[in-house]
Amino acid sequence: SQTIHQWPATLVQPVGSPLSLECTVEGTSNPNLYWYRQAAGRGLQLLFYSVGIGQISSEVPQNLSASRPQDRQFILSSKKLLLSDSGFYLCAWRSAAGAAVNTIYFGEGSWLTVV
């Protein structure tokens, strides 16, 4: 069965510090990978998605970046965090083929507080 792991689960970072959130998927090959952000009590904002190694599409201009160094690894980074970067970050994957091709499966999320 497929699983998705995301870490760290929570972190508190000072303004101007770097960020690295990591996500890995197991049990599938060549998944589509996604990073979403959810501000407190709000909806899901798509930040980045990737259809393959090294292929990153950015949805919202910001000081965040994403990378996919391996097929099942997706990393969200920032060189200098802003207060507005606080939120709940969710990694997600979707199968590239099969009956459930459109279903997105989310990781457990990472709570980021920038202070």
Added chain:
Amino acid sequence: GQQVMQIPQYQHVQEGEDFTTYCNSSTTLSNIQWYKQRPGGHPVFLIQLVKSGEVKKQKRLTFQFGEAKKNSSLHITATQTTDVGTYFCAGSIQGAQKLVFGQGTRLTINP
């Protein structure tokens, strides 16, 4: 670009009352999905609707996909405290690599 609007944003009900959330897309969808996010948790897939006019049931939950494949609804009969959470619809158009999520409906229940 493609937009998915979801209403209401919030809904508070007494336990035992029914609840409905509605989803409308600016474009025709190839399919629509529904997710539930419990407080403090991550969204979890509930169901996918593909066919025009499709209706699916999961116990007390009834999901509908409109004839024009531009709107959908989720209806919960006789809510229970375990139904608390935020319900999201998400739609995709043919060939798209991403889902577009609605803003979600946050359901709270008075026991």
